[in-house]
Amino acid sequence: MGKKDYAKPGEFTTLELMAVCGARAIKNGEVVFVGTGLPMIAAMLAKRTHAPKAKIVYEAGFIDSNAIDIALSIADSRLGYRASAAIGLIETLGLLLQGGHVDVGFVGAAQIDEYGNINTTYIGDFEHPTVRLPGSGGGNDIVSSAKRVVIIMTHEKRKMVKKLDYLTSPGHLDGPGARERVGLLGSGPSLVVTNFCQMDFDPETKRIRLASVHPGVTLQEIMENTGFDLLIPENVPTTEPPTYEELAILRAIDPHGIYIPRPEQSK
């Protein structure tokens, strides 16, 4: 089996596949805005495979980071290793991002709706919330102004909802033309990566559409775990599994399994 051959089911975990999907969404030479967790791993993987010229920006101020150790915080000193600059938020979120220099931004979500609108602030009613989540941070800024946005999240019915408890970051709002109408700069979410599938957005309706199903996952499973009406095209391909090369690099990036527990470390 060659380095470029696809790994077989059982040879990789779902989190590894999600990281690989995220990495493949990054093109060589792009400016990538990421947070910690899976997006950071995905960006590091892209840089070490097909996108060595990608420039990774962290909102705390680290620009073109070349971190070799896994960071726990967006402001983690680890991200400063061989960075080209360490500045601040006005630089990253203002001048770089709002200034139009960021090609793709990665965000997570506690809830999304069928237009890719994102909630990271409250679960429950605004007046009497059941859980207070961390809030926007730079999430709203990224989703507002990056040229494209990739959402990485777990696929659960309570997270893929008809109506958000709170709209923190703007997806395609209520449909075609809405982002332009309210004055947003970026073109919004273009890809959603979950533990079941990849989803993109129908250009006509701006609604979430199934794009590829991860190996071993059934359509039934996806529909049962989605709270909104998912657009399902006629022929949906299976997600390309990780290659052996991608897996080897991925495991070297996070050797202690901080964000991606190793196959032998997970159940």
Add this chain to the structure above:
Amino acid sequence: MVEAPVEDKRITLKEAAKLIPDGAHLFWGGFGFQRPPMAFAHELVRQKKRNLTIYTCGSEMDIDILAGAYVVSHFELAFFAIEGIGLAPNIQRRIREGAVQIEDYTNLAMALRFLGGALGVPFMPLKSMLGTDLLAKSRFRAKKAEVITCPFTGEKVVLVPSVRPDFSIVHVSRVDREGNAQIDGIKGEDVEGARAGKKVIVLAEEIVDTEFIRSQPDQTVIPNIYVNYVVECPWGAYPMMVYNYYDYDMEHVRMYYQQCKTEEGWQKYCEEYITGVEDHVEFLTKIGMERLLKLRAKKPFPY
């Protein structure tokens, strides 16, 4: 040539916290795990300050402690959590009790609000928040943000109110006694935040001779003109990190998070590490030299 004598703005941590009256509004420096004014937070708790309002972008264990001890009642911010671990446990509880209220903005919005305050203009424009509940819903501000049509181009722009807090609190890498401050690594929103406050207190890992600062003035990010008070405060962000100085102590942070899931656990932590010690030095002594030295940055790594 006669050189002007160097003005000495140094005060102690205790004296600095005493300057803050109940009900004061503070800019709170540091970003995420980087350079939070943790020692200052501890001292505010020891001095039983009440009803403070804090403005910050993203803060973590430091503001969770301030909420836990009922020091802060209002936050205007973009993000809070214990990153990589979970939700901030004390703030979560205090919100449920109604003791803490949060007005949500984005990181860019908060950073611009500080820049606006520093520039002496009443608001700043930005292109975030549009079309979302960040615009539609407010918690306690009568006016949180406003969408206008740009008078020059006709495009939609959000205006957010500038902030001029009573005090700006920042923890930096090094400062001289007259208040020239240098920050290694990322600055977060501290460059603007430090200039927004009516009074500015700079805490620093080390006090250096003014000749050191003046031999590398390009490294100074907060000139003395803005600074009113200087506090020498080594390990002042522990158990969080300071770039080029020390790493975080995740074992301590995880212990804090686990313990503070219950009110009793938080009370125990507060008594053991904050109110039960006399000052910052006694806190560090309790943590222990051996543990602290293990966290020291190993060059060329800044951690």
